[in-house]
Amino acid sequence: MPTKLAxxxxxxAERLIDIDLTVNGKAEHFxxxxxxxxxxxxRERLDLTGTKKGxxxxxxxxxxxxxDGKRVNSCLTLAVVRDGSEIQTIxxxxxxxxxxxxxxxxxxxxxxxxxxxxxxxxxxxxxMLREGxxxxxxxxxxxxxxxxxxxxxYTNIADAIESVQGREDAR
Amino acid sequence: MATKLNDAPVGIGSSLSRVDGKLxxxxxxxxxxxxxxxxxxxxxVVSGAIAKGRVTKLHTEAAMAAPGVVEVVSHLNRPHIxxxxxxxxxxxxxxxSPFRAFYDAExxxxxxxxxxxxxxxxxxxxxxxxxxxxxxxxxxxETDFERSPEFKPKKTRDTFVEPKNRGDEAGAYAxxxxxxxxxxxxxxxxxxxxxxxxxxxxxxxxxxxxxYDKTQGSQNVQAYLVGVFGFAKKNVRVLxxxxxxxxxxGLRPQYQVYLAxxxxxxxxxxxxxxxxxxxxxxxxxxSECRHIIRLGANDDGALQSIYSKAVTxxxxxxxxxxxxxxxxxxxxxxxxxxxxxxxxxxxTYTPGDMRAPxxxxxxxxxxxxxxxxxxxxxxxxxxxxxxxxxxxDEMMDIPYTSKALREAYQEGAEAFGWSQRExxxxxxxxxxxxxxxxxxxxxxxxxxxxxxxxxxxxANGHLEVATAGSDIGTGTYTVMTQVAAGALGxxxxxxxxxxxxxxxxxxxxxxxxxxxxxxxxxxxxxxDAVRVKLAKAAAKVxxxxxxxxxxxxxxxxxxxxxxxxxPSKAVGYGEAMTAAGVSEIEATxxxxxxxxESIGEMLGVKKKAKNTHSAIYAEVKVDEELGVVRVTxxxxxxxxxxIVNPKTARxxxxxxxxxxxxxxxxxxTLADHRIGRFMNHNFAEYHxxxxxxxxxxxxxFVDEPDSEVSPLGIKGLGEIGIVGxxxxxxxxxxxxxxxxxxxxxxxxxxxxx
Ligand code: FES
Ligand code: FES
Numbered sequence: 001m002p003t004k005l006a007x008x009x010x011x012x013a014e015r016l017i018d019i020d021l022t023v024n025g026k027a028e029h030f031x032x033x034x035x036x037x038x039x040x041x042x043r044e045r046l047d048l049t050g051t052k053k054g055x056x057x058x059x060x061x062x063x064x065x066x067x068d069g070k071r072v073n074s075c076l077t078l079a080v081v082r083d084g085s086e087i088q089t090i091x092x093x094x095x096x097x098x099x100x101x102x103x104x105x106x107x108x109x110x111x112x113x114x115x116x117x118x119x120x121x122x123x124x125x126x127x128m129l130r131e132g133x134x135x136x137x138x139x140x141x142x143x144x145x146x147x148x149x150x151x152x153x154y155t156n157i158a159d160a161i162e163s164v165q166g167r168e169d170a171r
Numbered sequence: 172m173a174t175k176l177n178d179a180p181v182g183i184g185s186s187l188s189r190v191d192g193k194l195x196x197x198x199x200x201x202x203x204x205x206x207x208x209x210x211x212x213x214x215x216v217v218s219g220a221i222a223k224g225r226v227t228k229l230h231t232e233a234a235m236a237a238p239g240v241v242e243v244v245s246h247l248n249r250p251h252i253x254x255x256x257x258x259x260x261x262x263x264x265x266x267x268s269p270f271r272a273f274y275d276a277e278x279x280x281x282x283x284x285x286x287x288x289x290x291x292x293x294x295x296x297x298x299x300x301x302x303x304x305x306x307x308x309x310x311x312x313e314t315d316f317e318r319s320p321e322f323k324p325k326k327t328r329d330t331f332v333e334p335k336n337r338g339d340e341a342g343a344y345a346x347x348x349x350x351x352x353x354x355x356x357x358x359x360x361x362x363x364x365x366x367x368x369x370x371x372x373x374x375x376x377x378x379x380x381x382x383y384d385k386t387q388g389s390q391n392v393q394a395y396l397v398g399v400f401g402f403a404k405k406n407v408r409v410l411x412x413x414x415x416x417x418x419x420x421g422l423r424p425q426y427q428v429y430l431a432x433x434x435x436x437x438x439x440x441x442x443x444x445x446x447x448x449x450x451x452x453x454x455x456x457x458s459e460c461r462h463i464i465r466l467g468a469n470d471d472g473a474l475q476s477i478y479s480k481a482v483t484x485x486x487x488x489x490x491x492x493x494x495x496x497x498x499x500x501x502x503x504x505x506x507x508x509x510x511x512x513x514x515x516x517x518x519t520y521t522p523g524d525m526r527a528p529x530x531x532x533x534x535x536x537x538x539x540x541x542x543x544x545x546x547x548x549x550x551x552x553x554x555x556x557x558x559x560x561x562x563x564d565e566m567m568d569i570p571y572t573s574k575a576l577r578e579a580y581q582e583g584a585e586a587f588g589w590s591q592r593e594x595x596x597x598x599x600x601x602x603x604x605x606x607x608x609x610x611x612x613x614x615x616x617x618x619x620x621x622x623x624x625x626x627x628x629x630a631n632g633h634l635e636v637a638t639a640g641s642d643i644g645t646g647t648y649t650v651m652t653q654v655a656a657g658a659l660g661x662x663x664x665x666x667x668x669x670x671x672x673x674x675x676x677x678x679x680x681x682x683x684x685x686x687x688x689x690x691x692x693x694x695x696x697x698x699d700a701v702r703v704k705l706a707k708a709a710a711k712v713x714x715x716x717x718x719x720x721x722x723x724x725x726x727x728x729x730x731x732x733x734x735x736x737x738p739s740k741a742v743g744y745g746e747a748m749t750a751a752g753v754s755e756i757e758a759t760x761x762x763x764x765x766x767x768e769s770i771g772e773m774l775g776v777k778k779k780a781k782n783t784h785s786a787i788y789a790e791v792k793v794d795e796e797l798g799v800v801r802v803t804x805x806x807x808x809x810x811x812x813x814i815v816n817p818k819t820a821r822x823x824x825x826x827x828x829x830x831x832x833x834x835x836x837x838x839x840t841l842a843d844h845r846i847g848r849f850m851n852h853n854f855a856e857y858h859x860x861x862x863x864x865x866x867x868x869x870x871x872f873v874d875e876p877d878s879e880v881s882p883l884g885i886k887g888l889g890e891i892g893i894v895g896x897x898x899x900x901x902x903x904x905x906x907x908x909x910x911x912x913x914x915x916x917x918x919x920x921x922x923x924x
Contacts, residue, residue: 033294040293043204044293047207049201050198050199052202052366053367054365054366054367055367055448055853056447057854059853060448060854089198090197090198091199094197099193106196107188107192110188110819110822112192112195114415114417114643115191115200115644116364116416117365118196119198122196142862142863145862145863146861148859148861150363150416151416151644152825152828152829152865153822153826154825154860155825155865156822157862
């Protein structure tokens with residue numbers, strides 16, 4: 001189905017700001033209003049709906065993406081302030097049919113049920129490994145506590161992360 | 172059972188990884204707000220600020236003048252909608268007059284949607300919504316259920332179980348050597364699935380709409396939209412292939428689907444409405460409950476009397492009730508038992524089913540009172556439960572189809588190390604922390620609902636099984652795949668399960684833990700029908716190598732029919748289909764409770780009780796000075812019949828246990844009764860367990876063969892994990908601290924008080 005994604009309206013055009021982002025390795029240019037969050041930009045303008053909205057207030061972590069390699073709540077991030085950044089979303093983690101080790105670990109350990117918090121959990125877990133904070137079970141739990149899972153997959157998520165935490169390619 | 176089934180399907184019992192796993196870890200699974208639709212408009216809901224009264228003036232001029240705003244929809248300009256209550260009553264509506272948004276100016280609860288601002292972008296609509304000003308006329312309200320009079324409505328919900336009393340409770344209680352007379356309280360809870368309720372309505376312009384909705388029942392929503400908006404059924408297709416959790420919030424059609432459809436109809440455009448997290452607190456919730464429990468027992472812990480009365484609120488427009496008071500009276504042997512219930516009406520939205528409705532409240536609170544009796548009599552809590560153990564449903568006075576709770580108690584106790592427990596409160600320590608061990612029993616219904624599945628085998632060996640039901644994270648796709656693969660001897664990757672589409676064969680809403688048993692059985696029966704057709708087709712193969720053998724003489728393995736008596740004789744599925752001149756074999760079959768059973772249940776003469784059971788053991792560590800509680804260990808031993816997939820089954824229990832931790836320590840929606848409004852409507856203030864709150868959880872499934880409960884012996888697991896868990900934790904906290912907190916959640920302030 002051909003999809004026309006939301007365009008800015010004529011009236012808002014004068015308030016638009018030009019930004020450039022690299023999203024999952026691809027250069028993208030936007031003219032957007034300054035109040036558009038990175039989360040809404042990804043979901044509504046780029047159709048990258050793998051990044052989820054669970055609260056829009058920085059309270060759940062479902063919207064976690066990697067911005068210049070660091071985990072960030074994209075709902076609390078205005079897209080315009082990230083001009084020039086490199087964004088990695090859940091869609092950009094796997095290459096072709098090959099899953100990122102963290103993604104595979106989540107499947108192997110049944111680290112989700114409904115799957116809604118999952119992209120955020122995975123991005124957050126990768127971000128945590130990069131921060132060098134995944135030192136043992138307690139540290140994993142503590143440093144993943146910004147990512148809520150109402151399905152209660154926490155122990156399986158911790159198992160999944162533990163199973164790949166030492167791997168270079170899991171970062 | 173009505174239907175004869177093939178025994179021992181090979182697919183059941185294997186720990187297949189979730190078949191939708193890859194889509195979910197790559198962001199490929201699309202939820203209600205994520206289906207791309209051309210020329211989409213966005214709707215943002217304006218919520219009312221008063222509990223009762225009416226809108227006297229709606230100032231929409233500023234919003235309408237704002238850039239990108241297309242329309243402000245409200246009671247003032249809405250298109251025609253149905254008038255009779257009947258049109259709004261969905262499959263699971265409680266008796267009453269369902270809420271209808273924008274019907275008129277009346278406001279009947281705080282947070283009620285009063286306008287929908289539709290804009291060309293989400294940001295435009297959100298901005299417009301902030302500009303709508305409302306004037307109200309305010310009526311007096313009451314939201315404190317304990318200040319409203321108790322009543323018992325004449326008409327109850329179909330699923331409600333009226334208590335059946337026995338003996339002389341008051342007399343036995345008066346004579347009992349040991350007495351416990353307590354009042355427990357559970358606060359309002361909100362489901363809060365991680366995916367906020369959302370709907371995308373695609374307006375095709377030819378009278379048809381496609382509706383992507385966050386719901387637990389595509390056909391329930393379809394029927395609702397047909398009734399309310401007058402669409403022809405064939406013109407409404409509702410899809411919910413992926414649902415970001417539900418826990419009951421999506422059982423009934425909620426107002427986001429109503430508003431999105433209303434706006435689409437009015438504007439003749441495609442519309443998406445996503446609620447905010449705050450608005451997730453503005454429709455349905457687990458009702459708070461006052462539970463009065465009075466127990467009498469002998470010195471040895473044998474119960475002499477049980478009194479259990481639950482009072483819960485309902486809204487003023489519907490009478491919602493749950494069987495809360497009955498569970499203790501069903502679970503334990505005791506000659507004298509009185510169970511009672513009442514409602515009070517308040518100015519809120521109607522409460523609704525939330526994970527194990529009734530039992531999660533009633534059994535949990537009862538199990539805490541029972542722990543009090545253990546201390547009153549000086550009998551070990553586990554021993555007390557064994558003393559009062561019953562193999563019968565004591566309330567209905569009927570046997571169970573199976574009840575391996577004794578084994579669950581035992582295996583759970585061993586895994587936990589219960590025998591090492593020091594009985595006295597405050598007797599166990601770990602450094603500066605007090606250690607407590609507590610336990611409780613869980614019980615839930617094992618239900619079975621009529622479900623129809625279509626199985627289609629293609630000549631290339633691919634099998635598709637499809638039904639309108641939903642997978643809300645429960646693993647239905649995986650269960651269907653396994654049962655189908657087992658039935659036709661195919662590898663899992665040659666099977667696809669299709670769900671979440673109202674056009675598919677009928678399925679009930681996804682709830683009550685009946686899906687695995689019901690859908691599983693329907694898949695099996697449909698695949699059995701395919702087997703019969705395949706065997707017939709095989710007879711057309713040149714030389715008829717199988718000699719016209721019937722299904723019973725054949726093994727279905729690796730895509731071939733093999734003659735059991737002479738395995739050298741085999742016919743491939745494709746070969747048989749080519750010989751029969753067909754490109755696919757299709758069968759649509761329903762699994763349903765047998766006719767006798769249905770009639771019996773309708774007349775209220777159930778012959779056997781069907782239940783799942785669990786034994787939960789919890790360890791807590793409590794910082795004595797700060798009152799901080801950590802749940803360091805939980806063992807949940809479950810007796811739930813046949814386990815289809817140990818891996819996903821375990822996750823179901825983990826999820827229930829985690830929500831039980833929330834019930835014990837975190838979850839509580841607080842109302843400000845002066846303004847009649849829930850105050851803590853976000854994740855910063857409504858706490859649910861986070862990673863750091865969840866330590867070690869051990870799940871055990873005990874062996875429980877059951878040929879009667881459902882065709883495949885499956886009982887269902889979605890809810891049992893939460894039942895009793897909070898009680899085990901509360902009891903452990905008492906053991907650690909000597910402090911009995913009778914109002915959940917057990918927060919720091921209550922422990923330091
Ligand atoms: S959506 Fe960003 S933290 Fe919840
Ligand atoms: S998997 Fe459902 S919220 Fe985490």
